[in-house]
Each structure stands twice: as C-alpha cells, then as structure tokens.
Amino acid sequence: MKTAVIQFPAANCDRDAITALEKITGRESTLIWHRETEIPEDIDFVVVPGGFSYGDYLRCGAMAARSPIVNDLVKKANGGLPVAGFCNGFQILCEAGLLPGALLRNKNLKFVCKPQKLKITNGNTRFTSAYGGQQEVVYPVAHHDGNYYADDATLSKLEKSGRVLFKYVDNPNGSARDIAGICNEDGNVFGMMPHPERAVDPLHGGTDGINFFKSILESR
Amino acid sequence: MSQDIEITKDIVAEHGLSKDEYKIILDRLGRTPNMNELGIFSVMWSEHCSYKSSRRHLGKFLTTGERVIQGPGENAGVIDIDDGDAIIFKMESHNHPSYIEPYQGAATGVGGIMRDVFTMGARPIALMNALRFGEPSHPKTKSLVDGVVAGIGGYGNCVGVPTVGGETNFHKGYNGNILVNAMCVGLASTDNVFYSAAKGVGNPIFYVGSKTGRDGIHGATMASAEFDDDSDEKRPTVQVGDPFTEKLLIEACLELMATDAIIAIQDMGAAGLTSSSVEMADKGGVGIELNLDHVPQREDGMTPYEMMLSESQERMLMVIQPGKEQLAFDIFEKWELDVAHIGETTDTGRLTLHHGGKIVCDIPVAPLADDAPNYDRPHKPTPKRDVLDAAHIALTDVNAGLLAMMGSPDIASRRWIWEQYDRHVMADTVDSSQSGGDAAIVRIHGKNKAVAITTDVTPRYCYADPYEGGKQCVVETWRNLTCVGADPIAITDCLNFGNPERPDIMGQFVGCIEGMNEACNALNYPVVSGNVSLYNETNGVAIPPTPAVGGVGLIPDLDFHTNLAGAKDGDVLLMIGENTGWIGSSLYLREVAHREEGAPPPVNLKMEKLHGDYVRRLIRNRRVNAVHDCSDGGLLVTATEMALAADIGFDLQRPAGSCAISGWYFGEDQARYLLAVDENSVNPILSTAEGLGIPATKIGTFGGKRLTSNDGLSLDIGKVRSTYEAWFPKLMES
Numbered sequence: 001m002k003t004a005v006i007q008f009p010a011a012n013c014d015r016d017a018i019t020a021l022e023k024i025t026g027r028e029s030t031l032i033w034h035r036e037t038e039i040p041e042d043i044d045f046v047v048v049p050g051g052f053s054y055g056d057y058l059r060c061g062a063m064a065a066r067s068p069i070v071n072d073l074v075k076k077a078n079g080g081l082p083v084a085g086f087c088n089g090f091q092i093l094c095e096a097g098l099l100p101g102a103l104l105r106n107k108n109l110k111f112v113c114k115p116q117k118l119k120i121t122n123g124n125t126r127f128t129s130a131y132g133g134q135q136e137v138v139y140p141v142a143h144h145d146g147n148y149y150a151d152d153a154t155l156s157k158l159e160k161s162g163r164v165l166f167k168y169v170d171n172p173n174g175s176a177r178d179i180a181g182i183c184n185e186d187g188n189v190f191g192m193m194p195h196p197e198r199a200v201d202p203l204h205g206g207t208d209g210i211n212f213f214k215s216i217l218e219s220r
Numbered sequence: 221m222s223q224d225i226e227i228t229k230d231i232v233a234e235h236g237l238s239k240d241e242y243k244i245i246l247d248r249l250g251r252t253p254n255m256n257e258l259g260i261f262s263v264m265w266s267e268h269c270s271y272k273s274s275r276r277h278l279g280k281f282l283t284t285g286e287r288v289i290q291g292p293g294e295n296a297g298v299i300d301i302d303d304g305d306a307i308i309f310k311m312e313s314h315n316h317p318s319y320i321e322p323y324q325g326a327a328t329g330v331g332g333i334m335r336d337v338f339t340m341g342a343r344p345i346a347l348m349n350a351l352r353f354g355e356p357s358h359p360k361t362k363s364l365v366d367g368v369v370a371g372i373g374g375y376g377n378c379v380g381v382p383t384v385g386g387e388t389n390f391h392k393g394y395n396g397n398i399l400v401n402a403m404c405v406g407l408a409s410t411d412n413v414f415y416s417a418a419k420g421v422g423n424p425i426f427y428v429g430s431k432t433g434r435d436g437i438h439g440a441t442m443a444s445a446e447f448d449d450d451s452d453e454k455r456p457t458v459q460v461g462d463p464f465t466e467k468l469l470i471e472a473c474l475e476l477m478a479t480d481a482i483i484a485i486q487d488m489g490a491a492g493l494t495s496s497s498v499e500m501a502d503k504g505g506v507g508i509e510l511n512l513d514h515v516p517q518r519e520d521g522m523t524p525y526e527m528m529l530s531e532s533q534e535r536m537l538m539v540i541q542p543g544k545e546q547l548a549f550d551i552f553e554k555w556e557l558d559v560a561h562i563g564e565t566t567d568t569g570r571l572t573l574h575h576g577g578k579i580v581c582d583i584p585v586a587p588l589a590d591d592a593p594n595y596d597r598p599h600k601p602t603p604k605r606d607v608l609d610a611a612h613i614a615l616t617d618v619n620a621g622l623l624a625m626m627g628s629p630d631i632a633s634r635r636w637i638w639e640q641y642d643r644h645v646m647a648d649t650v651d652s653s654q655s656g657g658d659a660a661i662v663r664i665h666g667k668n669k670a671v672a673i674t675t676d677v678t679p680r681y682c683y684a685d686p687y688e689g690g691k692q693c694v695v696e697t698w699r700n701l702t703c704v705g706a707d708p709i710a711i712t713d714c715l716n717f718g719n720p721e722r723p724d725i726m727g728q729f730v731g732c733i734e735g736m737n738e739a740c741n742a743l744n745y746p747v748v749s750g751n752v753s754l755y756n757e758t759n760g761v762a763i764p765p766t767p768a769v770g771g772v773g774l775i776p777d778l779d780f781h782t783n784l785a786g787a788k789d790g791d792v793l794l795m796i797g798e799n800t801g802w803i804g805s806s807l808y809l810r811e812v813a814h815r816e817e818g819a820p821p822p823v824n825l826k827m828e829k830l831h832g833d834y835v836r837r838l839i840r841n842r843r844v845n846a847v848h849d850c851s852d853g854g855l856l857v858t859a860t861e862m863a864l865a866a867d868i869g870f871d872l873q874r875p876a877g878s879c880a881i882s883g884w885y886f887g888e889d890q891a892r893y894l895l896a897v898d899e900n901s902v903n904p905i906l907s908t909a910e911g912l913g914i915p916a917t918k919i920g921t922f923g924g925k926r927l928t929s930n931d932g933l934s935l936d937i938g939k940v941r942s943t944y945e946a947w948f949p950k951l952m953e954s
Contacts, residue, residue: 009556010467012380015665016647051645052378055464111373111640114654142377142642195644203650203663203778 001217004030004043006073008064011088013050013197020197021047024213034067039076045216046073050087050142050195060103060145061091070096082126082216083189087143090181090191099184099191100158101150106143107174113142115206116194117169118180122162125183126219127190130211137208139194141172146193148175148182158182166192225255235262241593248587256524256573256581261588263491263529264498267754270592273720274752277733281747282740287709288748289410295336295487296406297748298413299710301774305664306410307671308342311350311403311714311770313753317458318400319447322367326400327375327461328533333404334379335487338470339536341414341477342406345646346662347376349386349402350675350714350768354395356629356951361390364398365637366952371461372402373640378463379470383641384652384660387675390629393683396447396758401714403770405673407664414477416486418504418539418565423483425497425508425563426545428552429469429535432493433518435459436531446719447758465534465557472555473536481544488535494528496537498571502589510563512575524573524580539565599726602686608804608818610883618856618885618933621812623943625853625886626860628811632947650778651704656865657783658700658849661775670781672706672773678852679764681820684805686728686765690735691823692890697771698743699849702832703893705781705839706773708743713750713769718762720754728765729754735823736767742825745771782839785865786846787896793859793870793920794905796831797850797892801883807852808886820888827891834914835893843901850892856885856933858894859920860940863927866896869937872920872929881931896922 003021007014014031021029032039032046039046053064064070070092077083077098085093093099106112115138123131131137150158155177158164166181173193181192199209225231232242235258245253245261253261263269271278283291289306290298296310314329334344349372354361376383381404418425436459476482484504486496493515501508512524518532540548545561552559566572571588573581615621625631638653650670651661659674676696682689694711701708713736718725740746756763775781787793803809804818838844846866850858856872863870878884897905902918909916920929927935 010378010380010464012378012467012645016645019647019665051380052464052467055378055462055467057464110370111377111642113377113642113644114639140644142644144377198644198647201647204647205644205649 001025001044001220002027002042003045003047004032004039005047005049006034006069007031008034008053008067010055011049011051011053011064013087017047017049017197020200020213023200024210025217032069034064034069037068038072044220045082048083048085048089048092050089053088053092061088061095064092065095074098077189080186080188084127085191086195086197087193090193091145093189093191098189099182100154101148103145104147104149105145106147111144112172116141116172118166118194119169121167122165125165125187127183127212127215128165130214130218136169138206139196139209140198140205141194143193146173146175148179150176165190227252227258235259236266237262241265244591248591249583256528257583259525259529260494260581263494264588265592268490269495271752272593272595273597273754274729275594276596277730280733281737283746283748285710285744285746288746289413291746291748292750294415295339297710297712298340299748299772300410301671304410306408306413307405307772308337308340308408309403309405309712309770309772310336310749311401311712311768312336312751313714313716314400314402315397315716315753315756318368319398321458322364323371323374324458324460326368326371328459329400329402330372330375331461331463331466331533332489333402334381334466335489337404337406338473339414339485339487340408341412342408343474344381344404344406344470345648346405346660346673347381347383347402348660348673348675348770350677351386351388352394352399352766353390354398355392356390358395362952368400369637369640375461375463377642379467380645382643382645382649384643384649384662385673386653388634388637389679391764393764396761397756397763399716399763399766401768403675403712405671405772412477414482414485416484416500416503418484418500418506418508420483420565421506421567423542423565424540424545424561425510425565426538426540426548427515427535427560427562428538428557430462430465430532431516431518431558432527432530433532434522434526434530437526437529446755459531459533461533468555468557469534469536472552472557476548476551479547481541481547483539483541485536485538488537490531492529492531498585498588500537500539501571501585507566507568507570507572507585508563509566509572512573514560514562516558516560524575597720597726598723599730600723601727602731605684605817605819610801610803610880610887613803613809613813613882615882615885618929618931619935621886622856622860622933622935624812625808625857626940627943627947630807631853631857633945634948635945636948636952651783655783655785656861658703659706661704661781663778668778670775670778672701672704672775674700675768675770676700677766677768679766680805680810680816682732682765682767684820686731687735688820688823690732690767691739691825693767693769694736694739694745695823695828695890696851697769698745699832701771701773702836703847703849704775704783705836706775708745708771708773710746710748711769711771713747713767715750715752716756716763716766716768717754718757725762732765732767739825743829780840782844782847784846784848784862787862787866787868787922788845789868789923790899791845791896791922792899792902792918793922794895794897794902795855795892795917795919796835796895796914798889798915799855799879799884799887800889801879801887802889803883803887806854806886806888808854808882821890823890830912831891831893831914834909834912838905843905844895844897846896848894850894851888854886854888860927862894862896863937864941864944867937868922869924869926870920870922872933874929874931
C-alpha cells in the first residue's frame with residue numbers, strides 16, 4: 001500500500017502520521033505540500049494529519065480546507081480514494097465538506113491530552129475490520145476543539161447507517177452522542193479526534209492503533 | 221521619540237542607568253549619546269542582558285566535560301550524545317511578564333526558549349518547565365495558574381513540541397512574584413551546529429519572521445527592576461506570542477540550515493534587534509550596518525528607538541553567505557514568512573543605523589558588551605540554622621499524616637496541569653508527567669536511545685541554607701535521571717533570586733552557586749547554559765532563593781529504562797541510603813506541623829555518587845522493577861507514589877531501633893532511592909551493596925490494594941488516590 005500525508009503549515013502531527021504509516025506498511029510514505037495541486041495517482045491511502053494548521057486561526061481547519069491540494073483530495077475521495085483525518089485532520093475534512101458536522105471547543109474549554117478509551121461501534125468497516133471482535137481500544141487524545149456537533153437529523157442518520165465507528169467511553173470533550181469517529185456515506189473517508197497514529201508503538205502510546213491501519217491495508 | 225531630544229538626568233535615570241554607568245558611556249563615545257544610542261546602552265547594560273551582578277559568580281561554574289560541545293555563552297548549551305547526535309538545551313525565566321499577563325507571559329517564555337535552541341540548528345524535541353506560585357489561598361494564585369498553564373500549553377501544543385514534564389510548587393514567598401521557567405531540548409547533528417558570531421565584511425544581514433511592532437519595548441529593563449503596587453501598568457511591555465509563526469520559523473530555519481547559506485544566526489529575544497545585532501557583531505569582532513527603513517514593521521511611523529528596543533516575538537537575524545540570498549528568500553517565502561535584507565557586516569567595529577536617509581546611531585560595539593558593568597555586590601552569608609531532632613516532632617496517626625501529605629499543594633497530582641499539554645506529538649515520548657516519574661524520556665527519532673530530562677530545585681532548602689540547597693538541587697536532578705536509567709550528562713540553570721543590591725539576597729545567590737558548583741564538580745556534571753532572573757521582589761519582599769536546575773542524561777539503550785511504576789505483587793521494597801529521620805526543613809514539617817525551621821538535610825556528594833552509580837548498575841543488570849528518588853515527603857510519600865503508579869498496595873516494616881517515627885516516615889535524608897525488586901534479587905542486591913559500603917535495607921513488600929505498616933498505617937489505595945487526585949481540581953474549581 002502506498003500512502004501519503006498532506007503537509008499544511010503547522011499541522012504538526014505529520015511526523016507522527018508518517019512514522020505510523022511507514023511502520024505498518026513497511027514502505028516510505030510521501031509528504032505532499034499543501035500548495036501542490038495533485039495527489040499522485042499511485043497513492044492508495046491519504047492521511048490528513050493532526051496539529052494546528054494555520055495556528056487554528058479563524059476556525060480550526062478552515063484555512064487548510066481551502067488549500068490547493070484539498071481540491072484534488074475532495075475529487076479523489078469522491079472517487080473512492082481512502083482518506084483518514086485525525087484531530088485537526090478531522091476538522092479539515094469537516095471544513096472541506098467530506099464529512100458532516102463540525103468540531104466545537106471542548107465543553108470544559110480546556111485542551112485535553114490523555115489516553116482515551118473508545119468503544120468500537122462498527123467493527124465491519126475498512127477502518128475497523130482488523131479488530132475482529134475487540135470492543136474497546138485506547139488511543140491518545142490531544143485537542144482543544146474536539147466537541148463534535150451536528151444537527152439531530154444528521155446524528156441519527158450517522159448512527160442508523162453505521163457511520164459512527166467509534167464512541168467515547170467517558171466523553172472528554174462534550175461530543176454529541178459521545179461520537180468520536182465517523183465516516184462518509186461511501187465508507188472511504190474517515191475522521192476522528194483521537195490519534196490512532198500515536199498508538200502503534202509499545203514505547204509510545206500503546207499498540208491499539210495498529211489494527212486501525214491494518215484494517216485499511218487488508219481491505220484493499 | 222526623536223533622537224534630537226536633549227538627554228537629561230531624568231531621562232538617564234528612566235533608562236535604569238546609574239550616574240557612574242552614564243559617565244562610562246560619555247567617556248567611551250567622547251560625546252553625548254542621542255536617544256537611540258542611550259536606549260541601546262540601557263538595554264545592553266540592563267541586569268537582564270549584561271548579568272552585571274551575577275557575571276563574576278557564574279564564572280565559577282564547571283562548564284566543560286568530555287561530552288560538552290558548547291558551554292555557556294551561546295544561545296544554548298550543546299552536548300554530544302554519540303552517533304553524531306547533539307543535544308542542545310537551555311532553561312530561561314519569564315517571571316515578570318507572566319505575573320503581569322500570565323497567558324502571554326508564559327507563552328512567549330516557551331517561544332523564546334525554543335528559539336534559543338533552534339537558532340543553533342536543533343529541532344526542538346521536548347519542553348519542560350519549573351513553576352512557582354503563591355499560596356493556594358492567595359486571591360491571585362488561581363488565575364495565575366490558569367493563565368500560565370494555558371499559555372504554556374497554547375504555545376507548545378500549537379508549535380507541536382511535546383511538553384513532557386516539569387514541577388510546580390506553591391508558597392507564600394511567591395505571592396507577589398511567580399516564577400515561570402521554561403526549558404527546551406533540541407536535537408541536532410554534531411557537525412551542523414550554528415553559532416552567533418558574525419563573520420566577514422559586506423555579508424548580507426537578513427531579518428526573518430514576524431514584523432516588528434511596539435510590543436515589549438523595554439521588557440529587559442522591566443525584568444531588571446522590582447515590582448510595586450503599580451506593576452499592572454507595565455502590561456503593555458509584555459509581548460504577544462504567535463506560535464504559528466514560530467512553527468513556520470522552525471521549519472524554514474532548519475530547511476535553510478540544511479544548506480550552507482547561513483554564516484551566523486541569532487534570535488531576537490530580550491532587547492530584540494539591539495541585543496541580537498550587538499551580540500553577533502561583538503562575538504565576530506565585526507561591525508554591523510543596518511538600514512531600519514527595511515525592517516518589516518507592523519505599525520506606521522515607528523521610530524528607530526522603538527524598532528531597536530521592540531521585543532516583538534518570532535524574529536531572527538542572520539548573516540547570509542553572499543550569493544545565497546535568493547536561496548534564503550525562496551525558503552522563507554515558501555514558509556510565508558516576512559524576510560528582508562536589512563544590512564551588512566562591516567570592518568568598522570561599530571553599530572551604525574540608518575533611518576529616513578540619516579544616520580541615527582553610530583557607536584562602537586565593543587563597549588556595549590565588554591564595558592558592561594560587572595559588579596562585585598556585597599554579600600552576607602545566610603546564618604546557619606540549628607538541626608531539628610525528629611524526636612521533637614510528633615506523629616501519632618500515620619494515616620492522617622499520609623493523607624495530609626498526599627493532598628498537600630506540593631505533592632498532590634498535577635494531572636490538571638499536564639492534561640492540558642500535548643505530551644506525545646512527534647511520536648517519541650517514552651515517559652512523561654503522565655507516569656509521575658522522576659524524569660521524562662524522549663527517544664531520539666528512529667533510534668533505540670533516548671534523552672532523559674528533569675527539572676528540580678527545593679527552595680525551602682535553599683532558603684534555609686543556600687550552600688546545601690544549591691548542592692541539593694543539582695544532585696536531585698542527577699538522581700532523577702539515574703532513576704530512569706540514564707547517565708546524567710549536564711545541566712542548565714535558571715537562577716531566580718530577589719534584589720542583588722541587598723547583601724542578604726546576594727549572599728543567597730553566592731551560596732547557592734557555590735553549592736551547585738561543588739555538586740557539579742563532584743558528579744562531573746557541568747553547567748552548559750543558563751539564565752539569571754534577579755529583582756524578583758514586590759514591595760521589598762523577595763522570593764525564596766530558587767535556582768531551578770534542568771538536567772539532561774542519556775539512555776544509551778532503551779531496552780534498559782525504568783520509572784517509578786512497575787512494582788509487582790510480591791516485590792520487595794528496598795531502600796538504598798541511610799534514614800536518619802532528617803525532619804528539618806522537610807515538607808512534612810511545613811505542611812503538617814506548620815513549621816518552617818531547622819537545617820535542611822546535608823548533601824554528602826561522595827555518597828550520592830556511590831549510591832546513584834549503584835542504582836544505575838542495578839537497572840542495567842535488570843535487577844529492579846521500579847525505582848523512585850526519595851525526596852519531597854520522604855520515604856512514605858515516595859513509596860506511596862510508587863504504589864499509586866503501579867496500582868498496588870504495600871506493607872512497610874519500620875525496623876526496631878530505627879529513628880523517631882515522624883522522621884522515619886517523612887524525613888528527607890538525601891542520597892536515597894526506593895526500589896521494587898523480585899524477591900530472589902534481594903540478597904544479591906543487599907550483599908553487593910554491603911561490599912560497596914552502601915546502606916541498603918529491606919523495608920517492606922508490595923501486594924494487595926492496601927497501604928499498611930507496623931505503625932498502624934492502614935489505608936485503601938483508592939482512598940489515597942482520591943485524596944491525591946482531588947486537590948488540584950478542587951483548587952481550580954473553587
């Protein structure tokens with residue numbers, strides 16, 4: 001599997017994403033500068049990394065979502081290219097219209113960084129299939145604006161159609177219906193505030209994230 | 221402000237210059253300075269920039285060693301950690317701004333220390349801090365804690381450098397002057413370290429980063445004066461941080477540093493464009509000519525005076541290799557940063573500034589640096605205190621004593637703080653504040669080795685006896701690094717004291733430095749960088765002497781690292797070191813008996829070295845499951861922290877004939893470690909220790925979920941945990 005990570009100014013988890021992808025795939029991952037206009041055709045999976053693109057100024061992810069590369073990302077994602085956004089990457093995917101809803105400031109108004117327990121609410125997707133019967137995982141969270149919001153109709157639609165893949169156990173940020181991670185209708189675009197890419201190393205954040213990436217690898 | 225203003229006595233005084241200092245300026249110039257020149261002398265000769273009260277004492281420090289590449293005198297210290305890797309680190313204070321405007325003060329403190337590190341060619345890989353606040357009940361404390369923590373997190377999280385550890389104390393001595401000390405650790409190649417000495421003649425000088433505004437003018441002068449009731453009026457001199465620009469600046473500088481375009485580079489910190497240009501010129505023995513019309517400006521109509529003294533953040537000055545200008549422009553434009561060619565190096569040895577077609581400053585560089593005042597301030601030693609016998613300090617209820625300690629301001633969990641810091645970004649944090657361990661561990665990217673980092677000082681010891689306290693702060697960092705299996709290498713320091721013009725304060729300063737230096741020598745643990753913050757006084761009341769130390773060590777093989785967690789059911793609890801029950805100046809005495817008295821525990825440096833080296837050897841021989849430095853709160857608090865970290869109980873057995881009970885549990889004898897070891901390791905460890913002349917005692921066993929002892933200790937671990945966790949949130953929600 002050939003992977004790529006988009007590099008926005010100050011989206012500082014690009015290294016975390018590259019490190020995880022290279023560890024799992026055993027191949028070099030490509031860094032794509034935000035001013036590029038095209039994602040290479042041979043890329044099988046794109047990560048929109050976390051961080052503070054454009055310093056979170058204006059609105060988290062809003063400016064990055066207007067980068068030249070995002071036009072092509074939207075086009076290719078709509079054509080079926082698997083894409084995952086973590087943390088700020090989730091915010092960017094929402095701002096780009098690839099995923100519904102928005103991320104508001106955490107309910108307690110504070111940045112939160114801790115190991116976070118999550119319930120896998122749909123284990124039968126291209127992002128979760130490798131977990132088998134495993135019900136719970138722990139991924140680190142680290143964000144200030146992770147409070148997922150959408151209108152009730154959208155939330156119900158997401159839940160009914162199995163597009164909520166992860167829910168928080170002990171909601172850390174006030175997200176609606178404890179929603180932690182969602183995918184688009186076609187199931188190829190996924191976003192979540194927690195960091196599976198920081199949970200692929202026993203020395204750093206645990207190993208619960210490995211099967212997230214294995215799912216994508218195996219579903220190809 | 222125009223340069224045509226006549227320089228009066230009042231103007232000189234407003235610039236913080238004494239009559240004698242002004243006379244030297246007149247003498248060196250052979251004429252009256254104009255306002256710009258006076259402003260430049262004023263900041264360069266401020267305490268903050270010139271170290272005029274401390275310089276002669278700082279010169280005593282051990283600053284060399286086999287791993288030292290660069291000691292004090294550059295932006296940060298540089299050490300060699302093998303394989304071509306260099307670690308570049310420094311700690312710096314941002315006390316005065318943080319008290320006046322806690323969020324921006326702390327945030328720009330973090331930004332400033334990061335720039336010191338990446339200026340030298342290192343990618344910042346870890347942030348640490350050492351914070352001191354006033355007593356929890358003081359009306360300002362809560363909002364200061366809230367603002368400082370949010371500021372540290374707001375800046376470090378956004379830049380994407382993990383904040384991996386630190387320390388936080390509360391004491392009424394800081395009611396009027398909090399301390400915010402930030403430390404940054406970066407990774408570079410030993411063959412690609414950058415320095416600030418400008419070289420050559422006619423080489424282009426580039427300005428990069430944020431535009432210059434009117435913020436922070438005279439910040440360095442503010443940091444060199446005491447506070448009074450009107451200090452809030454100084455808010456406009458606190459700078460505003462922009463971590464987004466800082467992140468771009470890091471990436472752009474590192475990209476340019478990978479080429480051969482940079483001859484010299486210096487960040488614009490305190491005293492901004494003035495100190496950066498003067499330092500570059502002075503170190504390189506050259507002159508610098510700048511055209512201020514080309515300086516990117518945030519506001520219209522800025523005067524030369526304002527531009528030269530502005531402390532706007534996220535700015536760098538560099539001397540570029542002729543012919544590489546376009547390469548530099550291209551990289552900075554890629555990162556969307558302001559960049560301008562503002563001048564050249566010259567052979568005049570002068571700082572010459574042009575503005576609006578006129579020369580607005582023309583002064584020799586050498587006197588700014590070399591002739592800066594260097595005072596031998598009178599210093600009076602702190603009187604020795606009597607030794608307090610633990611037999612006079614009652615402990616009737618061990619349960620109440622332990623709960624009081626675990627829920628006390630200086631011991632209680634700091635979860636409320638560290639959950640606001642991204643501790644994991646960059647994918648290499650092996651251990652952080654999350655474990656509650658003695659030192660943070662950050663892996664060298666792509667390798668199986670790591671640096672261990674810690675910050676520490678015990679101000680109550682330094683106040684009671686500056687010399688012993690000075691020794692102690694150095695050895696405690698050395699022990700902390702040892703506890704995670706690291707070879708301690710070097711330290712940075714941040715020396716926070718009151719008004720040096722008072723002999724008793726100067727006595728504290730000199731005493732601490734001499735104690736620190738003795739420890740550095742005994743442990744072969746040099747000082748490679750540091751910072752001095754004086755005048756931490758409000759209305760004549762000084763802070764307790766607080767020489768914060770940041771220690772860095774190397775874990776050569778990550779297969780052999782430890783921390784305080786890891787005790788297993790059935791493990792034996794061993795104490796390395798002697799327990800004489802030293803209760804004087806202990807935390808127990810202060811928090812439970814409400815007495816702040818007695819001589820602090822003496823530090824035996826030979827013993828420290830012997831014990832620490834033995835513990836490190838045990839870690840490398842895989843003989844221990846958990847290690848914890850025995851410090852604040854003594855044996856019982858240390859053992860309890862190990863129990864909480866592993867979520868396992870213990871049973872302690874105080875041997876018959878041991879010292880007084882309060883001292884045994886809560887005394888703070890130095891050179892001690894607690895170890896959790898497999899039962900079958902106990903005898904080999906004890907017998908080897910005996911052979912080496914190291915006191916080692918079995919004091920208990922781990923197991924179950926209760927904390928018990930033969931003195932009536934009997935507490936459920938859950939109860940202890942909730943007491944430990946509850947204090948901080950309760951303070952902040954009150």
